[in-house]
Amino acid sequence: MPDIDRLRFLWHRVRQQLWWRPAVWSVAAVLVALGSALADAWVPADWLPPLKEGLVSDLLRIMATSMLAVSTFSLSVLASAYASAASAATPRATRLVVADPQSQKSVAVFLAAFIFSIVGVVAMGTGRYGPAGRMVLFVCALGVLAWVVVAFMRYIDVLSRIGRVSHTIATVERATQSALQQAVRRPLGGALMAASASAGARPVTASNTGHVQFVDIEALQQLAHRLDGQVHVAAQVGDLVHPRAPLAWLRLPQAAAADQDSLAELRRAFVIGPERSIEQDPAYGLIVLAEIAERALSPAVNDPGTAIAVIGSQVRLMIAGLAETPDPAAPRFDRVSTPAGQPEALVALALEPIARCATGQPEVMMQVLRHLDALCRNAPPSVGVAARDLVPRLLARAERGGADPEDLERWHDEARNLGLRGGGAR
Known part of the structure; x- marks a missing residue:
């Protein structure tokens, strides 16, 4: 099972993608639209106020038409803002600007509202909604509409900042501050400090070329404990590695040798990518x-x-x-060492x-x-x-x-x- 540091690293990677929040919220919108039909089994029809026939369908159609245009507009504006951030600041900062939660939330709200209204219109056409289901769907539609209005107001504030050099600087500063605080609070990732590997250690080289983006110290500790050995981390986060560069030095008891599965596990503790990343660097x-x-x-x-x-x-x-x-x-790991x-x-x-x-x-x-x-x-x-x-x-x-x-x-x-x-x- 991956340790908490690796899960946190992967979560940061997912958050930097523009698609994940709209996808999650769209799935939630589908569940709400379809789940409204279940209200007929729980709420008696005579408990509800009268609802004009076709009101829910008309509201959902209006929302579907408008949200499609708004979603397209918001994505085109964000694309222009990201291009502006890359040209006015540096392309290396674009990924952090894309990960800005406010812009992601705005796009997610507009897209989720569009999906909700489309699914609602189709479901209404199947005749699966009774009086209680239509009432719940109508209330949900009003709630989504209010949500969209609030999101659009916030989106105006986002548009006033995103893409500007000052916003890009602030975004990079926040990400760097988080990485720096983590590095200081957990020096060396919890490993021991050692200038070099101990005598008798053998190098384990990288299998590809790139920059070290993450080092899973806990996975190295578990591997060293199982092999009754010591691991000295040679490649720090941000370093360039290649097939002739040692990732780590592995020292095992006398007459012992690491099998290929153990070496592959050690290499998997190092996440290597084509460029550096700020999460641990x-x-x-x-x-x-x-x-x-x-x-x-x-x-x-x-x-x-x-x-x-x-x-x-x-x-x-x-x-x-x-x-x-x-x-x-x-946590401190007594079987893993790394230079100060x-x-x-x-x-x-x-x-x-x-x-x-x-x-x-x-x-x-x-x-x-x-x-x-x-x-x-x-x-x-x-x-x-x-x-x-x-x-x-x-x-x-x-x-x-x-x-x-x-x-x-x-x-x-x-x-x-x-x-x-x-x-x-x-």
Whole structure:
């Protein structure tokens, strides 16, 4: 049986698909429409107020006609919004924008209302509804109609936000924050910390090429316990693996060898895909945010305000996320080890690409320095050291890139005033 982490990972994958919510709600609409006929067996006809013949059918036909048009319109608008998010921000963020629950709910309501009305019209034509069934179906139709009105009002708010760069940044930030908090609360996924595999371990290589999207530590623990061995995870989430790259190192008791089924089970604990995903990979979320800023700083866009917003988002994520404390109740796995994480590497990963593109944008580079100072003051010591060490590299690259001498002088002065290394005399 899959463990809770793998189920959570698969649930996140399903949630990122646009079809799942409309499909579930459409099935519920069919059950409600057909189940209304059961009311005739439970509710006496003389308990109900009179209902004009054909009223229910007319209402359902009107809903069917209008909901088909509304569903088509909403899907076309969402498709345009997703294309806008991909072109204005980055294509890597599109999957997260598609997973936005508000837009999914709106489409699901419209489609479910259409399915409900169609099934209701067909069922009414079969003559299976008595007085009680027609009354229940009529009440349900009114409820669905009110549901549609509320959903449409919310959909107007969705349309005012979705596809905008600010909405995309906020969406990526939320996903990255969740992944970062999970990584800090459960460091190493509950495995032991070890720099390398123990003596006598044998490598288990990947069967295909791609990026590691998920590592099922609990499945590795169960496998190692059954084999009475130890597993050292070599491929971290986000790493590129190939048939000659070790996924893990497996150490078994002397004279023991793992069978092919056990090796296949070990490989199945690593979910490998063509691209990285944010669910367990907060570093990839920071990379996606950096891509949004790089596109904003390109000559074709020239939007330094968006780049500054991204810098604030990244630093906010690192300060808040790395301040989390490990959960003492998190499970620990004594037969699985993995190298320690390096949160200080997130600093260069997030801010260096932006600074590289900001040579001609003095205000953006100034914000980079000020946010690095914020990291030094608020983040863990190792992250603060990495932020301080990044400053001379950024300034040296800007000087080699032909930055304006006056801008360079201002940046050095700002670095000196903030107490960052690299702000000395030039």
